[in-house]
Amino acid sequence: MNTSVSQQTANRWTTSRLALVVVLGAINGALLTPIAMLWVIINSAFGVIGAALFQPFAIFTSLVAWLVPLPGVYIISNTVNGFANFLTGDPSGVATIYWGIAGGIAGEIALAIFRYNPKRRTAIVILAAALYIPFTNIVTFYLYGWESNLLLWVGLVLSIIAIIVESALPGIALAKWLRRTKLLRGLDIPD
Numbered sequence: 001m002n003t004s005v006s007q008q009t010a011n012r013w014t015t016s017r018l019a020l021v022v023v024l025g026a027i028n029g030a031l032l033t034p035i036a037m038l039w040v041i042i043n044s045a046f047g048v049i050g051a052a053l054f055q056p057f058a059i060f061t062s063l064v065a066w067l068v069p070l071p072g073v074y075i076i077s078n079t080v081n082g083f084a085n086f087l088t089g090d091p092s093g094v095a096t097i098y099w100g101i102a103g104g105i106a107g108e109i110a111l112a113i114f115r116y117n118p119k120r121r122t123a124i125v126i127l128a129a130a131l132y133i134p135f136t137n138i139v140t141f142y143l144y145g146w147e148s149n150l151l152l153w154v155g156l157v158l159s160i161i162a163i164i165v166e167s168a169l170p171g172i173a174l175a176k177w178l179r180r181t182k183l184l185r186g187l188d189i190p191d
Contacts, residue, residue, distance in 0.1 A: 013072070014187070016187055018076075020184070025081040026084040029080065030084050030088045033085055033089055033090045036096075048151055048154075049151065058167035059166075060077070061107065062170075062175070063178075065077065065124065065125050065128060066175035067187065068187070068189075069111065069190070070116070071108070073107070075107070076104070077107075078100040078103040078107065079097075080100070082096045085099075095139050098139050106128055106135040106136070107132070134160075137159070
């Protein structure tokens with residue numbers, strides 16, 4: 001009987017899962033403020049290509065989405081992230097809220113493409129990270145005055161590769177480590 005209860009809770013939201021998603025979203029938002037300041041410096045010094053190669057923005061989102069592969073995880077985590085980032089003084093201001101919501105929508109699309117299958121969560125997290133860039137860069141182009149040219153498109157491709165390498169893969173690795181350590185055993189993380 002214990003197994004069936006575990007299986008039933010594996011595919012639905014619980015209070016502890018929601019708390020994890022919200023807390024990690026807020027932590028990510030607070031940590032991103034100094035990272036965003038560094039990104040602005042890199043963008044100013046090296047332009048689009050330099051900014052494209054620095055994409056650690058989705059580590060915690062990747063971590064939490066791998067641990068809790070449920071509908072709504074991306075929109076909740078990223079929106080909380082965007083608001084926390086805004087409230088902790090990100091130099092981009094209110095645009096961080098847009099980035100949070102847009103990144104959340106990108107992640108939800110990735111989840112839907114894979115039909116919310118927890119066995120495909122590594123692929124979901126990688127696709128969500130790849131979709132994050134085009135969804136969020138709509139405002140970034142205008143906010144930082146980037147011109148639409150070949151360099152911008154090269155930067156877009158480099159950003160997608162960089163966010164997968166610098167955010168999705170470390171987030172997945174950290175999530176797998178947390179599952180192995182059993183620190184989050186109360187969450188019923190699927191295998």
